[in-house]
Amino acid sequence: MEGLLNAAVVMANFVIVPATAYGAQLALGALGVTLIFGILRFSNFAHGDTMAFGAAITILGVWALQGAGVSLFPVPTAILALPFGILATALLLLATDRGVYRFYRRQKANPIILVIVSIGVMFIMNGLVRFVIGTEEIRFDDGARFLVDVRGFREATGLAEGLAIRTAQVTTFLTAIVFVAALFWFLNRTRTGKSMRAFSDNEDLALLSGIDPERVVRVTWVIAAALAATAGVLYGLDKSFWPTTYFQLLLPIFAAAVVGGLGSPLGAIAGGFLVAFSEISVTYAFRRALGHLLPPDWMPAGLVQLLSTDYKFAVSFVILVIVLLFKPTGLFRGTSS
Amino acid sequence: MKKTLLATTAALVVSAAAVQAQEVKIGILLGFTGPLESLVMHMAPGAELAIAEINASGAFGLGTLATVNGDTGCIDAPLATASAERLITAERVAGIVGGDCSGVTGAALQNVARPNGVVMVSPSATSPALSTVETDGYFYRTAPSDARQGVVMAENILDRGIKSVAVTYTNNDYGKGLADSFAAAYAERGGTVTINAAHEDGKADYTAEVGALAAAGGDALVVAGYIGQGGSGILRASLDTGAFDTFVFPDGMVGQELEANFGPEINGSFGQNPASAGEGAGIFHGMATAGGFDGTSPFSAESYDAAALIVLAMQAAGSTDPKVYKDKILDVANGPGERILPGELAKALEILKAGGEVDYDGATGVELVNGREAAGSYREIEFVDGKLSVIRFR
Numbered sequence: 183m184e185g186l187l188n189a190a191v192v193m194a195n196f197v198i199v200p201a202t203a204y205g206a207q208l209a210l211g212a213l214g215v216t217l218i219f220g221i222l223r224f225s226n227f228a229h230g231d232t233m234a235f236g237a238a239i240t241i242l243g244v245w246a247l248q249g250a251g252v253s254l255f256p257v258p259t260a261i262l263a264l265p266f267g268i269l270a271t272a273l274l275l276l277a278t279d280r281g282v283y284r285f286y287r288r289q290k291a292n293p294i295i296l297v298i299v300s301i302g303v304m305f306i307m308n309g310l311v312r313f314v315i316g317t318e319e320i321r322f323d324d325g326a327r328f329l330v331d332v333r334g335f336r337e338a339t340g341l342a343e344g345l346a347i348r349t350a351q352v353t354t355f356l357t358a359i360v361f362v363a364a365l366f367w368f369l370n371r372t373r374t375g376k377s378m379r380a381f382s383d384n385e386d387l388a389l390l391s392g393i394d395p396e397r398v399v400r401v402t403w404v405i406a407a408a409l410a411a412t413a414g415v416l417y418g419l420d421k422s423f424w425p426t427t428y429f430q431l432l433l434p435i436f437a438a439a440v441v442g443g444l445g446s447p448l449g450a451i452a453g454g455f456l457v458a459f460s461e462i463s464v465t466y467a468f469r470r471a472l473g474h475l476l477p478p479d480w481m482p483a484g485l486v487q488l489l490s491t492d493y494k495f496a497v498s499f500v501i502l503v504i505v506l507l508f509k510p511t512g513l514f515r516g517t518s519s
Numbered sequence: 520m521k522k523t524l525l526a527t528t529a530a531l532v533v534s535a536a537a538v539q540a541q542e543v544k545i546g547i548l549l550g551f552t553g554p555l556e557s558l559v560m561h562m563a564p565g566a567e568l569a570i571a572e573i574n575a576s577g578a579f580g581l582g583t584l585a586t587v588n589g590d591t592g593c594i595d596a597p598l599a600t601a602s603a604e605r606l607i608t609a610e611r612v613a614g615i616v617g618g619d620c621s622g623v624t625g626a627a628l629q630n631v632a633r634p635n636g637v638v639m640v641s642p643s644a645t646s647p648a649l650s651t652v653e654t655d656g657y658f659y660r661t662a663p664s665d666a667r668q669g670v671v672m673a674e675n676i677l678d679r680g681i682k683s684v685a686v687t688y689t690n691n692d693y694g695k696g697l698a699d700s701f702a703a704a705y706a707e708r709g710g711t712v713t714i715n716a717a718h719e720d721g722k723a724d725y726t727a728e729v730g731a732l733a734a735a736g737g738d739a740l741v742v743a744g745y746i747g748q749g750g751s752g753i754l755r756a757s758l759d760t761g762a763f764d765t766f767v768f769p770d771g772m773v774g775q776e777l778e779a780n781f782g783p784e785i786n787g788s789f790g791q792n793p794a795s796a797g798e799g800a801g802i803f804h805g806m807a808t809a810g811g812f813d814g815t816s817p818f819s820a821e822s823y824d825a826a827a828l829i830v831l832a833m834q835a836a837g838s839t840d841p842k843v844y845k846d847k848i849l850d851v852a853n854g855p856g857e858r859i860l861p862g863e864l865a866k867a868l869e870i871l872k873a874g875g876e877v878d879y880d881g882a883t884g885v886e887l888v889n890g891r892e893a894a895g896s897y898r899e900i901e902f903v904d905g906k907l908s909v910i911r912f913r
Binding site for chain 1: 690714716717719720721722723724726727728729730731733734735747751752755759760762780877
């Protein structure tokens with residue numbers, strides 16, 4: 183019995199808790215991607231660097247608040263600074279839309295052209311972020327570090343294995359729930375939200391019924407900015423902020439959005455968690471967990487690891503390929519990608 | 520009148536030639552451009568300091584020394600080869616301080632220095648591969664081989680009674696070389712390496728890597744990475760998940776950032792980095808500061824020693840011909856004889872001129888092993904009360 187508990191704790195410590203936090207971050211990112219795909223009808227490659235920008239501005243806000251002596255302890259100050267990050271990101275995205283995307287929209291450009299344009303925007307944003315905050319690693323998690331720490335857990339339960347749950351992980355999960363709930367309420371209950379869904383379902387019909395397309399586009403960018411900045415801050419809070427890592431997040435985020443079905447918000451959330459859990463469990467070495475379950479003689483000599491951690495990104499690729507081959511519309515029947 | 524003029528001119532030409540013959544050129548072949556330029560700006564002055572000290576003393580009996588620079592680009596083998604070619608065939612240097620990075624050093628040695636018979640003394644090439652290449656006695660280094668640190672680290676860990684460790688290394692030549700040499704030395708002395716896994720730098724999250732390390736187990740985790748890069752992330756994730764309590768830090772991880780970012784969390788963790796103990800280092804740091812550069816910068820002291828060794832060997836052999844003085848380098852470096860510290864080069868030259876013997880210790884406690892390279896002295900550190908404390912030198 184104790185072996186079973188120990189194995190469960192090891193799995194929770196190394197797989198379930200980190201994957202849940204990571205999944206929440208991916209879900210928020212994928213929501214932004216899927217929303218832009220649904221309304222503006224192109225895959226926004228600049229989304230990763232939009233997240234980095236939101237996180238960078240929020241970090242500046244954190245420093246300002248710390249300088250002024252404001253603190254939310256044990257909650258990280260970043261939560262207080264997040265609105266600044268969202269505001270700045272929204273302004274940036276609206277300016278980008280006005281300066282870049284609107285031109286192509288009026289020309290009724292092919293979606294693939296918009297995708298390529300977004301790659302250009304991505305490079306510019308990437309440079310902008312480095313210009314604003316530098317290229318060094320930044321840790322801005324100033325709250326209480328642990329909700330449950332390893333030593334405390336061991337002493338409290340008497341088990342051999344320990345469990346750590348960090349404040350940042352809990353903050354991530356709760357913030358994600360709040361944002362997702364707010365988004366769904368907005369899309370399903372408000373007039374603007376309904377007009378957005380109408381626009382997404384059938385653009386011509388929406389125009390005929392008097393919906394202002396430019397307004398829908400603006401609202402979409404603002405919501406995407408909020409989602410991106412939040413996802414960026416939560417990722418940086420949970421792990422650490424490197425301006426370059428957000429670009430690498432694009433792949434899992436797109437994998438999550440595609441798995442769920444592009445354009446489907448519910449699918450983006452499910453996809454986020456699916457990708458996160460696959461990535462972590464496929465590259466996790468199960469030897470230690472098995473060690474608690476099996477008799478000592480049966481203890482495997484190897485690590486019982488399907489793929490080395492170096493192949494973490496390959497997992498997203500494989501998921502993408504499988505979905506596109508067998509169920510191109512994704513789990514929740516989004517647009518065929 | 521015309522004749523006198525002619526004679527004077529002729530005399531002048533002759534004496535000019537004589538003066539020129541007495542100028543002994545030493546090449547400084549380092550990466551003045553490229554990834555190591557921030558270190559080279561303190562290495563080249565180290566070598567020049569030794570040359571200037573000797574010139575000022577006037578005790579060098581074979582002429583006046585001059586330095587000529589050549590660029591290696593640190594990772595640019597064709598550039599390094601061309602620079603070495605220029606130093607040797609056009610500038611006619613009698614010896615070379617350099618190269619800096621291991622790859623270009625090997626290229627310059629095999630393509631130019633060895634065929635032409637010119638001595639190279641590298642202050643900073645640390646690749647274990649340079650311990651075994653053919654050199655015909657033309658290659659020495661005042662920096663220790665990375666393999667040496669693997670041995671020192673293995674002894675350090677076993678002396679503390681830790682019999683099994685997990686190893687993670689940064690995925691490049693440095694990390695892999697160090698991890699492999701450590702694993703071999705540790706296993707040879709009876710320790711068990713449970714896993715030897717790479718990690719990539721520049722990622723935000725290392726939980727998955729630490730998960731694999733934790734699954735393999737071990738009493739301590741050896742982090743052969745960089746403190747400003749993935750090494751920090753590995754450390755953070757290990758502490759957060761409680762995977763390891765004790766860590767072993769090789770040179771890439773030893774830094775003040777450990778104290779600032781982790782402090783008391785890593786109490787009891789230990790490590791080692793190459794550092795020279797004793798008076799030699801202290802004297803050199805003072806001389807460097809007076810000379811306007813940072814003597815504590817890595818390989819700066821080694822550069823001083825490399826230049827000094829070349830000139831002392833020339834004096835001992837009574838010749839600036841590399842084919843002759845190359846055999847004297849080990850003699851002046853390892854003794855027996857009078858112990859020589861930085862700033863005492865004049866004394867050493869006088870002793871050698873009088874036919875005596877010296878044991879050059881210099882800024883880094885020079886002791887050449889394996890017929891070509893520094894044994895290296897390592898500073899053993901440990902975290903006590905969240906502070907990086909030096910335990911001893913080994």
